[in-house]
Amino acid sequence: MELRQIQYFIQLYKDLNITKASKNLYISQQGLSKSVSRLEEELGFSLFDRRTSGVVPTKEADALFSHFNKISNSYHELLLAIDNIRQNRVLKIAAYHGFALSCSKDLLSGYRTFYPQSKIRYQEKNNSDIPSQLFYQQADIAFMRAPIPAALSSLHLFHKEPVHLVMDRRNPLASRPAIHLHDLHNQKLLLLDNMEDFNTTILKQTSKKGIACQVHDTADMNEFLHILHGSSLIGFVSRRMYQYHNFQEIAFVPFASSEYEQYPELMMETHLVIPADITPDEAAQQFIDYIIQRTLLNH
Template sequence: MAPMELRTLRYFVAVAEELHFGRAATRLHMSQPPLSRAIRRLESELGAALFDRSSAGVALTAAGALLLDEARDLLGRSDRIRERVAAAAGAALLTVGILGDSTDPGALRLAAAHRRQYPHVEVRVRETDLTDPTCGLRAGSVDIALTRGPFDETGLAVRELRADPVGALLRADDPLAGRESLKLADLTGRRWFRFPAGTDPLWQSYWSGGEPREGPVVRAVQECQQAVLWNGTVGMTLLDHVPARGLTVVPLTDMPPSRVMLAWNQGDPNPVLDPFVRTAIAAYG
């Protein structure tokens, strides 16, 4: 495919993953009208509707679901080709997927230490939302994920870096907000924010307190906070995260901590992976 066509596929994948043209445009750092036009052109070229558009929202058609799988595979292979060619030409590259937020102090120490020790390695960072704890690792869009568990580790090598306590995210005027601590049973019957269908079951279960929940679907940290602020739902967050104005976090004493982890594909021959892992262990130690 020509570069323009690959770019259009990236547009399509963003819309398919967000199921919202506005959010996809924000993610792509572009305005919505040209994104909508690009998707319409793609549908015209393929002779198939890729999305069902209605007042209720956007949904993938059967053709769109098929294209999403193919597009992810093709874009992943395209990225790997570029990286291998660059490596053959003498450039060392590493694509790092970071879940949600790259301002974690550990991540900042890692960035500084890696730059100091391996200045010849070009690091590309892809921040991802909360719906894929492997940060695109299985799709081949990243070499290594700086993420949180738990998730399906099949075929992956993992290394735990840190464990962080979690708490219940509540409105500041919630009847439970003044408690010194809570247990999951205290939140029985409450609506929780939750992740979309298809999210890794282990990941979904952890952030739902091990129970099936009902409530608004979210994809990003800010959406979690807004779901609580606007709807009075509850959910879990890191205890040391500073919540938005009008919200508070109360420790959950019967929840295991959230584990900061590195994950990469077993047997990946990329020579800059091991140095990155060693640097990360030291930075988070």
Template sequence: MNQRQLLYFLEVYHLKSIKKAATKLIISPQGISKTILALEQELDISLFTRTKNGLEPTKQAMALKPHAEKILEEFSTLQEKSFFTHTKKDFLKILSTPGVLEYLTANFIKDFQTAHPKILLNFTETTDKAAIAELNNGEIDMAILSGTVDTTIFSCQYLFKNYHCFIVSTKNPLAKKEKLSLQDLKNQALILKGREQPFYNTYQNQLIKNGIQPNIILETTVNSIIADIAEQNLAIGGSLDYIAFKNKRPHTVILPMDDIDNVHTVYLAEKYNTTLSPQSLIFKNFLLTWLEKHRSKLFHWNIFTQ
């Protein structure tokens, strides 16, 4: 199968005529017929049936069409000079637990690009489970995680920590408290991040351990929605300190858990006995150095230093 075969196939598919496709492509009808026949023989299927209205695609042709279009689109991208200009940079994929870039701020990316302009950083937020899977399979060199991993397989280096908190409407009587306990959440409607996120389990598991059946009305990954619903007093939102304050609404308060040792810890993980690529090593060293240099300027909740 090649690009020419797929191109001819799609033209016949859309025009329902070999003659019309040949005219458009400025080639002979015989040339298109031979190409379509070769494609059918290669795939061992029939692509068209002849009717009074022209050539009608078979079910197999209908199934092939979206894949053919996608393949030709990729060919087109690869043929563009701008694509190769763009990829002259060294590509580095980093998988991260959600919210890390929000904490590090755009200054981290700006400083990294300034220091290492030849590295194209692909920073993708995902679940810890997905990141660990790629890390374990050797698809990536390292990942930024917040969940529990097998330390017999992975080495972990501390990056930063944040506190779990609650977003409460000022209309809710609990807004008058300085801190909230798990018992305060009994019979309260909750809105939490999706269950694939580590801090979902922090709330869920601890409530159950304390004999409280969580009343979760919504799970979402959209931080602004958590803040909006909390402001309308439809539920108490579970969040992390820096995310909650970034999405602060006028008619809400942000309260810590009474157990301030219950923290969200983020670390850099890599598999033992794995040699980092030059780009990964550069990123690792830059991240650790940058954090130490800028840690005092990053978000910290003053309530815990009083």
């Protein structure tokens, strides 16, 4: 029996739905089903009755839930205690790719200035990988783009910004003050690979509205603007992510205000998150307080 199986069981027990639980765990439905089935084989009895509307915990699952929950919480507490005992606590901070570029340059250096005795390790990952980084102690705290899965707790809304379209200045759409979704009809798109979750959301919306737009390719942050330059391609981007980039031949155009109102997902939210039901230790709480204070000062 593995800790991961126990954590998967706990999430499915809470959600009562494989689709919902798999989304909250950021794994495939097939992977979740296999893990639970293997756990049932090891235990020798069923934990859930499968039905078309979802799953129903068996009486055996009810009896085990509190015990499994204690094991999961105890494991997290044990790892935190080990870190503190080492007297060399390194606060592990994760964020999605491009986060540091979207912030003020002194966000992390300012923390080190205020708390010179504190040690931090910062790393950027795909936004979809943030939950697993937290669940398996690769990170203590993280900056994640919404939506935030139920298995995580949002401690603070760090910033919220409207997504912009980006294109070569010679593109006819570049001269417009704002763009509507229907303007994307028959346009070719270049997608930023570190915004995969957002790209999926907006493509679903255009499909629902019958807007035919073609995904030409994807690109990383370093090559994204260079590919757009001189082409007819259009992309979606966080304007803050390129706030320090001086590229005169590129235009950033917002959506019309009515589009942001109708489609809240066009507003990109960044949250400071930790695993749900986990209490931050002293080092993590110190960083949380610093971030909240910085946000208040900047408004």
